[in-house]
Amino acid sequence: MLENIKLSDRVNKIQPFYVMELLARARQLEAGGRSIVHMEIGEPDFPTPEPVVLAGRAALDQGLTRYLPATGLPELKMRIAAYYSSRYGLALDPARVIVTPGSSGALQLVMSVLIDPGDSVLISDPGYPCNRNFVELVGGVPKSIPVGPDTGYQLTSELVAEAWTQDTSAVMVATPSNPTGTVLDAAELAAIHAVVRERGGVLIVDEIYQGLTYGKEGGTALALGDDLFVINSFSKYFGMTGWRVGWMVSPEAYVPAIDRLAQNIFISTSSLAQYAAIEAFSVECSSLLETRRAAFKERRDYLLPALAGLGFNIPCVPQGAFYLYTDCSELCNDSFRFSRDLLEIAGVATTPGKDFGNNQPERHIRFAYTTEIPKLKEGVVRIADFLRKR
Amino acid sequence: MLENIKLSDRVNKIQPFYVMELLARARQLEAGGRSIVHMEIGEPDFPTPEPVVLAGRAALDQGLTRYLPATGLPELKMRIAAYYSSRYGLALDPARVIVTPGSSGALQLVMSVLIDPGDSVLISDPGYPCNRNFVELVGGVPKSIPVGPDTGYQLTSELVAEAWTQDTSAVMVATPSNPTGTVLDAAELAAIHAVVRERGGVLIVDEIYQGLTYGKEGGTALALGDDLFVINSFSKYFGMTGWRVGWMVSPEAYVPAIDRLAQNIFISTSSLAQYAAIEAFSVECSSLLETRRAAFKERRDYLLPALAGLGFNIPCVPQGAFYLYTDCSELCNDSFRFSRDLLEIAGVATTPGKDFGNNQPERHIRFAYTTEIPKLKEGVVRIADFLRKR
Numbered sequence: 001m002l003e004n005i006k007l008s009d010r011v012n013k014i015q016p017f018y019v020m021e022l023l024a025r026a027r028q029l030e031a032g033g034r035s036i037v038h039m040e041i042g043e044p045d046f047p048t049p050e051p052v053v054l055a056g057r058a059a060l061d062q063g064l065t066r067y068l069p070a071t072g073l074p075e076l077k078m079r080i081a082a083y084y085s086s087r088y089g090l091a092l093d094p095a096r097v098i099v100t101p102g103s104s105g106a107l108q109l110v111m112s113v114l115i116d117p118g119d120s121v122l123i124s125d126p127g128y129p130c131n132r133n134f135v136e137l138v139g140g141v142p143k144s145i146p147v148g149p150d151t152g153y154q155l156t157s158e159l160v161a162e163a164w165t166q167d168t169s170a171v172m173v174a175t176p177s178n179p180t181g182t183v184l185d186a187a188e189l190a191a192i193h194a195v196v197r198e199r200g201g202v203l204i205v206d207e208i209y210q211g212l213t214y215g216k217e218g219g220t221a222l223a224l225g226d227d228l229f230v231i232n233s234f235s236k237y238f239g240m241t242g243w244r245v246g247w248m249v250s251p252e253a254y255v256p257a258i259d260r261l262a263q264n265i266f267i268s269t270s271s272l273a274q275y276a277a278i279e280a281f282s283v284e285c286s287s288l289l290e291t292r293r294a295a296f297k298e299r300r301d302y303l304l305p306a307l308a309g310l311g312f313n314i315p316c317v318p319q320g321a322f323y324l325y326t327d328c329s330e331l332c333n334d335s336f337r338f339s340r341d342l343l344e345i346a347g348v349a350t351t352p353g354k355d356f357g358n359n360q361p362e363r364h365i366r367f368a369y370t371t372e373i374p375k376l377k378e379g380v381v382r383i384a385d386f387l388r389k390r
Numbered sequence: 391m392l393e394n395i396k397l398s399d400r401v402n403k404i405q406p407f408y409v410m411e412l413l414a415r416a417r418q419l420e421a422g423g424r425s426i427v428h429m430e431i432g433e434p435d436f437p438t439p440e441p442v443v444l445a446g447r448a449a450l451d452q453g454l455t456r457y458l459p460a461t462g463l464p465e466l467k468m469r470i471a472a473y474y475s476s477r478y479g480l481a482l483d484p485a486r487v488i489v490t491p492g493s494s495g496a497l498q499l500v501m502s503v504l505i506d507p508g509d510s511v512l513i514s515d516p517g518y519p520c521n522r523n524f525v526e527l528v529g530g531v532p533k534s535i536p537v538g539p540d541t542g543y544q545l546t547s548e549l550v551a552e553a554w555t556q557d558t559s560a561v562m563v564a565t566p567s568n569p570t571g572t573v574l575d576a577a578e579l580a581a582i583h584a585v586v587r588e589r590g591g592v593l594i595v596d597e598i599y600q601g602l603t604y605g606k607e608g609g610t611a612l613a614l615g616d617d618l619f620v621i622n623s624f625s626k627y628f629g630m631t632g633w634r635v636g637w638m639v640s641p642e643a644y645v646p647a648i649d650r651l652a653q654n655i656f657i658s659t660s661s662l663a664q665y666a667a668i669e670a671f672s673v674e675c676s677s678l679l680e681t682r683r684a685a686f687k688e689r690r691d692y693l694l695p696a697l698a699g700l701g702f703n704i705p706c707v708p709q710g711a712f713y714l715y716t717d718c719s720e721l722c723n724d725s726f727r728f729s730r731d732l733l734e735i736a737g738v739a740t741t742p743g744k745d746f747g748n749n750q751p752e753r754h755i756r757f758a759y760t761t762e763i764p765k766l767k768e769g770v771v772r773i774a775d776f777l778r779k780r
Contacts (some may be wrong), residue, residue: 006529007561008506014650047453056450056662063437065632095750101491101634104657115509117396118503133654138398139507139529169396242455242661243493243633260404264523267494270660271632272446383769 059275072099125357149315157191181318211237449665471566528710539705547581564596571708601627
């Protein structure tokens with residue numbers, strides 16, 4: 001049995017996800033008979049669409065379980081390119097599409113290809129917590145830029161220009177964003193792109209929640225040019241979390257290096273997931289996904305005013321994803337403790353701001369509306385009750 | 391369109407797999423109507439065993455396509471631990487089992503957790519080509535130690551002791567090995583383990599081809615102690631390549647750090663693959679896999695003397711995997727060119743030594759017996775014909 005182990009610096013720096021602790025505690029409470037309303041989970045409650053499941057079954061029956069090319073099944077790459085054409089009016093060479101083991105795989109590839117030790121990458125705080133670790137994994141320096149309601153919790157071209165230093169190599173934005181659900185304004189995104197391009201850096205746009213927008217249809221950053229990276233996923237809009245399949249669109253010149261790297265670190269992405277994902281673009285599936293999008297919108301439209309009525313401040317109406325990032329400073333001065341109390345006392349699981357960065361995390365809590373409205377209502381009643389009684 | 395792109399140093403250092411070029415050319419020849427005998431492919435020709443396929447289908451039917459815990463489905467971890475008990479007589483805490491997206495995922499986790507920039511890792515040359523890149527991905531220095539027939543193409547405790555320097559953090563061995571198919575002698579492995587332990591390093595044992603041994607049953611390095619890492623896979627012996635599921639067994643003390651890292655870089659391993667893999671340990675599956683092992687043995691027993699008869703020198707009889715690493719220096723002085731000629735002229739695809747390191751690659755060619763005996767025979771006839779006519 002080892003006592004003194006030496007861990008790499010990078011691993012020592014990785015913060016645990018506090019939500020995992022809360023989730024484990026929630027499961028424990030449930031095992032003991034308590035009812036818990038889950039508003040912490042970043043996974044759609046809808047099952048994988050039936051046409052995708054059927055395609056997966058057909059692939060299984062045909063024995064399509066062998067290695068595929070490292071950058072993806074050619075037919076799937078074509079379907080992804082065709083999707084950009086039909087939905088976003090954008091002609092895209094399928095050779096620029098790289099299929100990956102979830103968007104996690106894409107984030108890893110892009111950082112590994114772009115970042116040398118010491119290079120910095122500008123990211124927003126709050127933001128997706130893994131981004132920082134993908135940068136550090138390859139010896140890069142994640143530079144968090146605090147963002148707030150004044151910019152819709154998004155970077156701006158001005159913030160990027162101010163934060164840029166000689167060691168900056170890349171900028172990452174997410175639209176719609178996790179944890180805030182906000183969408184980057186198209187003109188602002190274009191301005192960020194221009195600043196990054198001017199300085200010789202690379203723009204990486206996380207479009208993992210693409211499709212999940214409520215109100216006007218979101219676009220794609222690919223419309224801005226062919227010199228940026230776009231990261232996407234079949235997990236969220238397409239309901240394929242556990243299949244582990246995503247993609248990125250890369251500038252053409254990087255493709256050979258990405259291919260070499262993917263051959264080495266992944267060999268290939270799950271074959272079944274790739275054959276199944278082809279059906280995610282079918283007409284039948286699209287219409288089902290649009291129904292689900294409407295359901296998410298309905299949930300947002302219920303939950304946002306309900307939480308606001310309890311004293312959670314939501315200064316920017318989130319137009320996408322399935323999250324509400326709330327300022328709870330009128331209700332508590334320590335959101336982590338508050339989140340724990342909500343779980344222990346009220347039986348409602350949420351994600352504390354701590355999981356998304358260092359920019360006033362103690363004032364924020366994220367609610368996910370990945371559960372049906374009756375449960376959301378039950379959660380709201382429980383929270384109201386908790387606030388009244390304490 | 392970008393013209394001058396900046397790639398990270400690590401990516402610039404990654405060599406392409408020459409076999410990929412040959413494979414692409416083979417496909418091109420086949421598309422043009424040529425018949426090609428494939429002896430280059432490191433993937434079993436047998437399909438995924440039926441019990442595993444059925445379990446995958448059942449998981450699909452039950453909608454088991456959601457995220458799972460980052461270190462793996464608890465039931466699968468228990469089955470893996472039970473396998474070590476029933477097959478190798480070894481008690482193992484399932485908490486030490488980490489399920490990964492193929493052994494590729496395991497290799498990445500172990501390097502990321504152990505290696506800081508500048509740390510070196512001792513590996514054998516020839517060896518699995520990706521190992522070097524997994525080390526470099528995290529800023530480590532792969533130190534290749536040339537090995538030859540005198541040590542069964544394996545490291546020895548003496549070689550490790552000689553090559554050890556102050557910056558050495560870890561040693562990696564593979565048994566059975568790719569590309570040589572040789573098995574590390576149990577006493578030698580114990581001696582290597584002792585040397586590494588004495589110097590405060592960590593031993594990583596690649597057992598990806600475990601189960602595929604011909605003659606005496608191979609063991610597991612876990613029998614040596616609980617302070618080493620073992621990497622394994624469902625791809626080779628269990629016939630699940632494209633599913634992308636493997637595992638590692640970690641010393642207990644590293645598990646929390648590995649869990650944190652896996653949460654960040656993978657989220658989780660394919661759910662369907664994990665539910666399906668449970669059945670890989672069923673009685674029905676085991677008996678099928680033993681039949682396949684017998685078929686591989688028969689192929690080796692045919693191919694080895696056949697190639698030797700043509701002038702390919704195979705100084706160590708490989709006891710495992712499905713490869714013959716041959717010295718072709720009596721037949722040519724440039725194995726890469728020879729491999730190309732075998733493809734273009736004889737219609738036989740092989741893998742040149744170049745893909746496995748810098749230790750006399752020009753003298754070596756790897757043959758994979760991942761195809762049935764009639765095809766292997768056809769390949770041998772074609773090579774004989776080619777050698778006679780040139």
